[in-house]
Amino acid sequence: METDQSAEQRAQVELHSLRLPDGPPLPVSILSETEKNRAAAFRSCAARRLFVGGRILCRNIIGNLVGSAPQALSVAITASGRPYLRDYPDIDFNLSHTRDRIVLAICRGGRIGIDIERLDAFSEKEAGEIMPMILSELELNQVHQLDTRHRHEAFLACWVQKEAALKCFGQGFLADPQSVILMPGKTTFSFESQVSGEPIFIRSGRIGGEETGDFQWAIATSKAAAKPQWQHHKNGIFL
Numbered sequence: 001m002e003t004d005q006s007a008e009q010r011a012q013v014e015l016h017s018l019r020l021p022d023g024p025p026l027p028v029s030i031l032s033e034t035e036k037n038r039a040a041a042f043r044s045c046a047a048r049r050l051f052v053g054g055r056i057l058c059r060n061i062i063g064n065l066v067g068s069a070p071q072a073l074s075v076a077i078t079a080s081g082r083p084y085l086r087d088y089p090d091i092d093f094n095l096s097h098t099r100d101r102i103v104l105a106i107c108r109g110g111r112i113g114i115d116i117e118r119l120d121a122f123s124e125k126e127a128g129e130i131m132p133m134i135l136s137e138l139e140l141n142q143v144h145q146l147d148t149r150h151r152h153e154a155f156l157a158c159w160v161q162k163e164a165a166l167k168c169f170g171q172g173f174l175a176d177p178q179s180v181i182l183m184p185g186k187t188t189f190s191f192e193s194q195v196s197g198e199p200i201f202i203r204s205g206r207i208g209g210e211e212t213g214d215f216q217w218a219i220a221t222s223k224a225a226a227k228p229q230w231q232h233h234k235n236g237i238f239l
């Protein structure tokens with residue numbers, strides 16, 4: 001279990017959050033040509049804004065971490081769409097966004113996946129329809145024993161944990177979320193799950209969204225990590 005690992009064996013995780021309210025188009029000058037082309041291909045301005053904002057956030061934060069100019073970072077993409085750093089194999093990162101919030105997780109010494117969802121991401125009806133596709137039979141039975149409000153909260157927590165796990169391994173929803181089995185760990189928000197035979201470690205919680213409401217988040221790491229702190233950035237820092 002993760003608590004048996006010494007500090008040196010643990011992955012080092014940083015979590016960053018950027019609120020991105022509506023505004024004029026974001027500058028794409030530090031993006032690669034591939035990223036600029038992808039940004040130009042979005043039909044939805046909001047989706048383009050989240051994509052560009054995510055790349056600006058990760059290029060600035062990771063560039064600063066490795067001592068590189070943001071535009072000089074080489075961000076490649078796997079066949080299943082997962083971005084990674086071609087020149088820094090010991091540093092992994094992952095992005096998630098929802099409406100006006102972008103989060104970035106960086107991990108040294110292991111792989112990482114992150115997911116964030118607004119607390120009102122699903123209506124009761126939607127949650128009821130999606131649950132059987134996401135939860136295992138055991139998990140489904142457990143959430144059905146809860147009252148409506150707690151059932152909704154438990155489902156959202158499972159959703160972000162499973163999505164973070166699938167993003168950690170890189171397949172996203174190409175893999176079956178029911179294959180991720182969440183098991184209570186030694187701390188409240190720490191779980192161990194199994195996909196493709198490999199154990200992974202999950203932390204989950206909520207962050208406040210000021211006037212935009214609250215968010216449920218989860219990170220999944222291939223190695224146990226010390227409890228990370230959130231760093232909240234104002235968009236003027238990067239944009």
Ligand SMILES: CC(C)(COP(=O)(O)OP(=O)(O)OC[C@H]1O[C@@H](n2cnc3c(N)ncnc32)[C@H](O)[C@@H]1OP(=O)(O)O)[C@@H](O)C(=O)NCCC(=O)NCCS
Nearest residue numbers: 051054079080081082095096097115167170171172173174
């Ligand atoms: C990964 C996935 C679960 C993300 O879903 P989403 O609703 O967009 O959720 P999030 O906002 O949390 O995450 C988006 C970010 O995850 C990252 N991502 C994309 N594909 C990923 C993957 N396979 N594994 C891990 N992370 C991935 C990207 O950084 C993306 O943001 P960006 O496009 O702005 O760079 C979903 O896109 C998926 O299942 N993809 C895999 C299969 C697929 O459809 N591939 C098509 C492209 S080849």
